[in-house]
Amino acid sequence: MDDxxxxxxIEKLQSKTISPEELKKLRALLHTxxxxxxxxxxxxxxxxxxxxxxxxxxxxxxxxxxxxxxxRIQKDNSVTRKRxxxxxxxxxxxxxxxxxxxxxxLLQKQESTPAxxxxxxxxxxxxxxKITLSDGSTIQLNGNTKLSYLKKNSIPIRLVKLDGxxxxxxxxxxxxxxxxxxxxFTTQVVGTSFNIDTDIGKTVEVxxxxxxxxxxxxxxxxxxxxxxxxxxxxxxxxxxxxxxxGKVSLLPGEKAYLNDSNKWExxxxxxxxxxxxxxxxxxxxxxxxxxxxxxxxxxSIAIDSAFANTNMTITFKGKKIEQVLNTLVELSNGKLTxxxxxxxxxxxxxxx
Numbered sequence: 001m002d003d004x005x006x007x008x009x010i011e012k013l014q015s016k017t018i019s020p021e022e023l024k025k026l027r028a029l030l031h032t033x034x035x036x037x038x039x040x041x042x043x044x045x046x047x048x049x050x051x052x053x054x055x056x057x058x059x060x061x062x063x064x065x066x067x068x069x070x071x072r073i074q075k076d077n078s079v080t081r082k083r084x085x086x087x088x089x090x091x092x093x094x095x096x097x098x099x100x101x102x103x104x105x106l107l108q109k110q111e112s113t114p115a116x117x118x119x120x121x122x123x124x125x126x127x128x129x130k131i132t133l134s135d136g137s138t139i140q141l142n143g144n145t146k147l148s149y150l151k152k153n154s155i156p157i158r159l160v161k162l163d164g165x166x167x168x169x170x171x172x173x174x175x176x177x178x179x180x181x182x183x184x185f186t187t188q189v190v191g192t193s194f195n196i197d198t199d200i201g202k203t204v205e206v207x208x209x210x211x212x213x214x215x216x217x218x219x220x221x222x223x224x225x226x227x228x229x230x231x232x233x234x235x236x237x238x239x240x241x242x243x244x245x246g247k248v249s250l251l252p253g254e255k256a257y258l259n260d261s262n263k264w265e266x267x268x269x270x271x272x273x274x275x276x277x278x279x280x281x282x283x284x285x286x287x288x289x290x291x292x293x294x295x296x297x298x299x300s301i302a303i304d305s306a307f308a309n310t311n312m313t314i315t316f317k318g319k320k321i322e323q324v325l326n327t328l329v330e331l332s333n334g335k336l337t338x339x340x341x342x343x344x345x346x347x348x349x350x351x352x
Contacts, residue, residue: 117151118161126298133158136171137178142274143295157236165197165295167275170209177237185258186240188212194250195273200291202258205269206250214244215262272317279316279324286310286332290347297321302346307332321345 009026012018018026123129123141131139133149135158141147145164153159158178170178172191180187182198192209204213241247248256248264255269272278274296281289289312290301299321310332316324325345329336334347 116155118148119151120146120148122146123164124298125294125300126296133160135173135176138169140167140275142166143298145295162196162198164199165195165201165274167193167195167273169193172209184215184262186214186216188214188237188240195275200288200295203255204250205255205273206252207271208252211250213248213250213256213264214240215246215258215264216240216244277318279319281312281314283311283313286312286328289328293321293324297324300342300344301325302344304334304346304348306349307334307347 006026009018009022012022013026121129121131121141123143123145125143127143129141131141131147131149133139134153137158139147139160142165145162145166147164147166148161150159156176158173158176159181160179161181163182168180168189170189170191170193174190178189180189180196182196184198184202185204187194187196187204189209189211192211193207194209194211195203195205195207197203204211245262246264248266250256250266253269253271255267257265257267259265270280272280274292279292279296281292286307287303290303293299294301297320312328312331314327314331316327319327325336325347329347332347333350335350337346337348338344339346
């Protein structure tokens with residue numbers, strides 16, 4: 001294979017259009033041919049002089065780099081005519097910015113940390129769906145929920161992303177932990193069943209097994225898998241331990257709530273939830289109760305601001321939305337109406 005082929009592969013690498021087969025071919029060329037070894041050695045020396053290790057690699061001194069490459073190549077008396085030709089091609093690439101000092105980093109990164117490909121499943125308010133993963137684990141989604149799982153799991157853990165509420169029944173596999181990542185916290189399990197509410201309640205409720213819950217900022221677990229910071233499961237869990245703002249371990253019958261101060265509050269859990277058509281509210285603000293009712297039933301509900309600080313402790317089992325709302329109205333001393341055009345329920349304060 002000639003140097004033009006190397007150039008073509010380098011250009012495809014820089015434009016991120018290179019295929020896995022071509023990437024392997026380029027790597028083999030750069031490590032086996034004498035000319036390419038020399039080029040790689042020069043690039044490696046210069047790369048080590050600056051630590052460029054970001055996802056968006058830029059280097060503003062391409063012209064300076066080109067000149068230094070020229071000087072080093074010209075000083076080497078053993079350079080052959082063929083390598084001189086290769087130098088002109090490489091210098092041209094450097095001049096237009098195709099050969100940055102991040103080349104080696106990009107080559108290694110693309111091969112060791114392939115992009116994660118996600119499959120997303122979502123539900124509307126009042127809708128439910130059940131997902132079965134390749135390992136036999138099942139996930140049941142409540143209304144207004146988004147779940148993303150890996151199309152092909154190429155990392156040493158099982159990983160899903162959740163925005164909303166879902167009940168998990170995870171197949172046990174101690175060699176491959178299961179992580180549920182959300183905006184505010186990450187849940188680690190091996191084999192267990194539990195419920196997670198990432199947005200309204202910010203809770204984790206355990207039915208069986210054991211889970212560890214980490215309060216994380218900006219989905220730390222996803223960052224670890226996407227940028228190659230942790231290529232082994234033990235590295236990833238270790239980094240989660242070090243970067244968490246708070247961790248709790250939960251056993252069956254326990255529930256963790258992440259409060260507004262990003263602190264965990266652990267309490268007892270009675271094992272019944274929306275999956276059993278049972279809604280349990282323990283001293284919860286009425287606006288939050290109605291948000292959960294909207295997610296579960298799918299009916300839009302408006303509320304008077306006068307009820308913002310009204311708390312509720314109540315359980316609904318197998319009730320329809322109108323029955324739930326009528327009970328809440330009685331307890332809050334309000335009135336219930338429904339707009340026939342918009343189909344929106346409204347809880348208003350009774351005028352004296």
